[in-house]
Each structure stands twice: as C-alpha cells, then as structure tokens.
Amino acid sequence: MTENGKERHRTMPAERRLEISEMFANKRVVRIDELAERFDVSRETIRRDLITLEDRGVIERVHGGGIRHEIASSEPPFEERLVQQAEEKEAIARLAADLIAGAHTVFLDVGTSVARLVEVLRDTFSGDVITNSILAAQMLAPRRDLSVLLTGGRLRHGDLALSGPNAVATLRDVFVEVALLGSGGVDAEHGLTDFYPEEIDSRRVVIANANRSLVMADSTKIGKIATHRVVPLERLTGVITDDGISIEHQTAISGLDIELHIAPLPESG
Numbered sequence: 001m002t003e004n005g006k007e008r009h010r011t012m013p014a015e016r017r018l019e020i021s022e023m024f025a026n027k028r029v030v031r032i033d034e035l036a037e038r039f040d041v042s043r044e045t046i047r048r049d050l051i052t053l054e055d056r057g058v059i060e061r062v063h064g065g066g067i068r069h070e071i072a073s074s075e076p077p078f079e080e081r082l083v084q085q086a087e088e089k090e091a092i093a094r095l096a097a098d099l100i101a102g103a104h105t106v107f108l109d110v111g112t113s114v115a116r117l118v119e120v121l122r123d124t125f126s127g128d129v130i131t132n133s134i135l136a137a138q139m140l141a142p143r144r145d146l147s148v149l150l151t152g153g154r155l156r157h158g159d160l161a162l163s164g165p166n167a168v169a170t171l172r173d174v175f176v177e178v179a180l181l182g183s184g185g186v187d188a189e190h191g192l193t194d195f196y197p198e199e200i201d202s203r204r205v206v207i208a209n210a211n212r213s214l215v216m217a218d219s220t221k222i223g224k225i226a227t228h229r230v231v232p233l234e235r236l237t238g239v240i241t242d243d244g245i246s247i248e249h250q251t252a253i254s255g256l257d258i259e260l261h262i263a264p265l266p267e268s269g
Contacts, residue, residue, distance in 0.1 A: 016041070017049050021058050024066065028223075029248060031065035060189060062248040067223060088218040088242040091263035093117040096180060096216055096240050097124065099261060103177040104128060107206050108136045110161035110199070111182020113216040115139075130174050132167050132202055134160035149174070156196065163199040171205045179210035181236075184226025186217045188252035191233050193226035203230050212237040214261075219244030222253075233258060 016039050023030050035046045050066045053059045059066040093116035100106055104127035108114055118136045128147040131137055137150045153167030181203060184194040192215055194200060207213045213236045222245050233239070238259025245262060253260050 013049070017052060020049055021053060024053075024059055029062075029065060029067050029246060034065075060187075063251055065248070067246075067248055087265055088220075088244065088263075089113050089116045091242050091265050092216050092218060092240050093120045095261055095263040096214065097121055099214065099240070100125075100178045100180070105130070105176045105178075107131065107171075107174075107176045107179040107210060108133060109180060109182045109203070109206070110135075110159045111216070113218060114180055114182050117180060117216065128176075130171070130176060132162045132171075132199075134162065151202075153202075154198070156199075161196075161199060163196070163202055167202050168205055171202055171209065175209045175211075176206075177211050179206045179213040181206070181213060181215040183215050183217045183221060183230075184228075185224035186215060186222050186233070186239060186241075186253075187225050188233060188249070188256060190225045190229060192230040192236065193224075194228055194230055195226045197228045200228055200230050207231055207235055214238050214240055214259075216240045218242055219246075222246075222249045 019039075020030070020035060032043050032046045032050070035049070036043045039046070050059065050061050053066070054061050089112060092113055096117050097120045106125070106127065106129055108118060108129055108131040110133045114133070115135060118139045122139055122143065126145065128149065129136070129140060130149045130151070132151045132153065134150065134155070137148050140146055140148050149170070151162050151167040151170040153162035154164040155162060181192070183192055186192060192203075194203070215236055215238075217239060219242050222241055233253065234256050236258055238261060239253055240261045240263065242263050243265055250260065250262075
C-alpha cells in the first residue's frame with residue numbers, strides 16, 4: 001500500500017532484522033525514527049530489533065538508534081597512516097600541546113597522532129620526556145636542554161616502537177604528570193584498544209603511573225575497535241579528537257564522566 005506517496009511494507013521480524021543488518025553494512029549510523037518509518041512499525045518494535053542485533057554483536061545501541069561495530073584486525077603501514085587525516089591530526093596535536101602546557105614530565109606514546117604532537121612540542125616544551133618511540137626520541141634529540149628517557153625493548157619496525165619486558169620494567173619506575181597515548185581504536189563500550197598485544201602492558205603501566213592520561217585519536221578511530229583491549233575508557237582522564245566525531249559518540253563518551261576535548265579544524269577558504 002501507499003501513504004503520502006511513499007511505499008509502505010510490513011515484514012516478518014527475522015526478515016526485518018536481516019534488512020536492518022544490511023542497512024548497517026552500508027551505513028554506520030541508523031536512527032530509530034528512520035527504521036520505524038521504513039518498516040511501518042513502532043519505535044518500540046525497532047528498539048527490540050536493535051536489542052536483538054546488539055546481542056548478536058552486529059551493532060551497538062546508542063541514544064536514538066544504533067551504530068555498526070567496526071572491529072579491525074590490522075592497520076595500514078606507518079607511512080600511509082602518517083598522511084591520512086593529516087589536518088585532523090595537526091589540530092589534535094596543537095590542542096594536546098595546549099592541554100599539557102605547564103607540565104614538566106610527560107610520556108609520549110607511539111603512533112601518528114603522537115608523532116604530530118612531537119613536531120609541535122619540539123620547539124616549545126621544556127622538561128622531561130619519557131617515550132617508547134625511537135622516532136619521538138630522534139625528533140627531540142637536537143634539544144640539548146630537554147631530558148629524554150627512551151625505554152628499552154624489542155623494536156617494532158614502521159612505528160619504531162619499543163615494547164616487551166624491558167620497556168615495562170623502565171616504565172614501572174617512572175611517574176609522569178601527563179601521558180599522551182596512541183590507539184588502534186576508541187569506543188565507549190569496548191574502551192581503548194590496539195593491534196599489538198606486546199605493547200598493551202606498557203600502556204597499562206603508563207596509565208597507572210600518570211596523573212593524567214589522554215588518548216589522541218582522530219575521529220575515524222572513534223567507535224573503531226581494534227583486536228586487543230588495553231583499558232576501559234573510564235581508566236583514562238580523557239580523549240582528544242577532532243570535530244568530525246559524531247554526536248552519538250560524543251554523547252557516549254561524555255556519559256562516561258571523562259574529559260572529551262574536540263579540536264576544531266581550520267575553516268577552508
């Protein structure tokens with residue numbers, strides 16, 4: 001039948017949920033109102049459908065709708081990631097530099113967002129830097145007035161990251177005012193996640209020993225779930241991202257009672 005010139009159709013619950021799953025395959029966020037109108041059913045019926053799909057691990061329910069789970073098993077090479085979302089990472093780095101102004105001891109993690117931060121700090125920061133990133137240490141090496149402690153550990157090529165028992169042993173005896181962390185993904189429900197299990201212990205120790213721990217993640221990583229969980233987001237002080245973050249993710253992260261810092265992108269033109 002038709003109503004106001006629009007095609008209406010009713011489906012069996014199993015068929016409807018299959019169609020909803022297919023919608024999430026093509027669209028990351030789908031709202032309850034949109035689904036209720038499409039299938040000519042009540043909002044409560046759609047809510048039950050979304051609960052079922054969430055139980056099956058297909059989606060995650062958020063206020064007003066649902067979002068598709070994005071679980072990734074690997075990430076692109078460092079050089080490729082370095083040029084992706086370059087403007088966003090630059091904005092995040094400058095905001096992070098402002099947020100740690102006045103700190104004298106910081107931990108700098110591995111990752112492309114933190115690498116951008118090192119470029120910003122190279123000429124402005126004064127204090128002690130602890131890092132498991134050979135790249136960060138190299139970039140800061142010309143600063144003779146800066147103290148840099150590089151952990152030991154096994155080298156991961158590409159990111160030039162150090163990890164393993166030697167890195168953990170160094171970090172257990174170090175306490176910092178602020179830790180700036182990278183990530184594989186940041187999700188309100190699943191927490192801070194990463195692709196490299198050998199680096200998880202280092203991050204956990206750093207978070208435990210830092211007065212403040214801030215994860216730097218551009219908006220494409222918000223809602224993304226990497227293979228291994230590091231910590232729940234509630235264990236962090238906050239998240240620094242760009243203004244591409246969706247309203248749904250803003251609401252979900254803010255609901256955890258942690259800081260959410262959003263870096264505005266420069267206006268084009």
